[in-house]
Amino acid sequence: MTRFTNRLAAAWPPERWSDVSVLIAVSGGADSVALARLLANLRIAGAGEMVIAHFNHGLRGAESDADEHFVGSLAQDLGWKCEIGRSPIGSTGDPESKLRRAASEDQSRTARYAFLLECAQRHGARFVVTAHTADDQAETVLHRLLRGTGIAGLGGMRPARELVPGIALVRPLLKFRRAELREYLVSIEQPYREDSSNASLDYTRNRLRNDLMPKLAQDYNPRVVEALLRLSQLSAEAQEIVAASAADLLSTSLLIAERSRIELNAPQLAQAPVYLVREALIIAWQDQGWPLQGMGYETWELLAAMVTGQGGDAAHKHVLPGEILAERAGDRLILLRPAQ
Numbered sequence: 001m002t003r004f005t006n007r008l009a010a011a012w013p014p015e016r017w018s019d020v021s022v023l024i025a026v027s028g029g030a031d032s033v034a035l036a037r038l039l040a041n042l043r044i045a046g047a048g049e050m051v052i053a054h055f056n057h058g059l060r061g062a063e064s065d066a067d068e069h070f071v072g073s074l075a076q077d078l079g080w081k082c083e084i085g086r087s088p089i090g091s092t093g094d095p096e097s098k099l100r101r102a103a104s105e106d107q108s109r110t111a112r113y114a115f116l117l118e119c120a121q122r123h124g125a126r127f128v129v130t131a132h133t134a135d136d137q138a139e140t141v142l143h144r145l146l147r148g149t150g151i152a153g154l155g156g157m158r159p160a161r162e163l164v165p166g167i168a169l170v171r172p173l174l175k176f177r178r179a180e181l182r183e184y185l186v187s188i189e190q191p192y193r194e195d196s197s198n199a200s201l202d203y204t205r206n207r208l209r210n211d212l213m214p215k216l217a218q219d220y221n222p223r224v225v226e227a228l229l230r231l232s233q234l235s236a237e238a239q240e241i242v243a244a245s246a247a248d249l250l251s252t253s254l255l256i257a258e259r260s261r262i263e264l265n266a267p268q269l270a271q272a273p274v275y276l277v278r279e280a281l282i283i284a285w286q287d288q289g290w291p292l293q294g295m296g297y298e299t300w301e302l303l304a305a306m307v308t309g310q311g312g313d314a315a316h317k318h319v320l321p322g323e324i325l326a327e328r329a330g331d332r333l334i335l336l337r338p339a340q
Contacts, residue, residue: 027054130170142228144156293321
């Protein structure tokens, strides 16, 4: 094996996945093409099947269609099945495509992951594999830092996480730099596609990648990527300790956890530092599967103040995002979600 496949084997040993079906997200760009080629070289004989999945956002017309054709040909060369998804959001026939495209980075990402999950379920895949690199990780940490985040956010993308029970998202290239993957593709004479929209500064991620990161490297720290990755690693390690402590706190404070109702012993919670109180509330919220969109720092601070009894009208009732009703009643903090 080459040094590249050895490193991938260390990150994601083939013994873990060769006997199950695996879905690989391939855009046609260098990173995902390198991922497919490395997995093909690393895979050992097993019962599982390999499936390539390509999502055509339709934002670049004929160029997007050429990417789709390229990925289909790659899958054929590897002898793997190929699934193609197409988004109606950016189709060239949509008169609002430019307007919607400018405001729908998150929407496009959501559509892509919904497609990947649907394909994984249909093929019985145990893993969905994406080609996020160390550079992607550094950009993610910087983006979250600029928007405002806590320790958990600074930890960046995890190497693996559960999408739904029985299906995990895996990012085995988080220790690889983009330049290394291009070097690998050149060494095996494997072509890949260049996405012209990656140069556009209309997208936040592109501005970080093509404008801010180069400025930081040139004017402040030539090893800014390594610095951000180190911050990510240290934050992830710290968050593990915090999460464990918060889970213990929640277990001693949780009185009722039903489908649409949580009741917590507020005085018990309030004995802990407010940071752990917030983290325990986040865990309780997530365990219910309640919507996190709109639950920013100020909202979690409000809930923590309702627990501790500090801060103005914190003891009154509040309607939170997702129409969750929060109420402090005696020693109890009650969170109630109305019937859907």
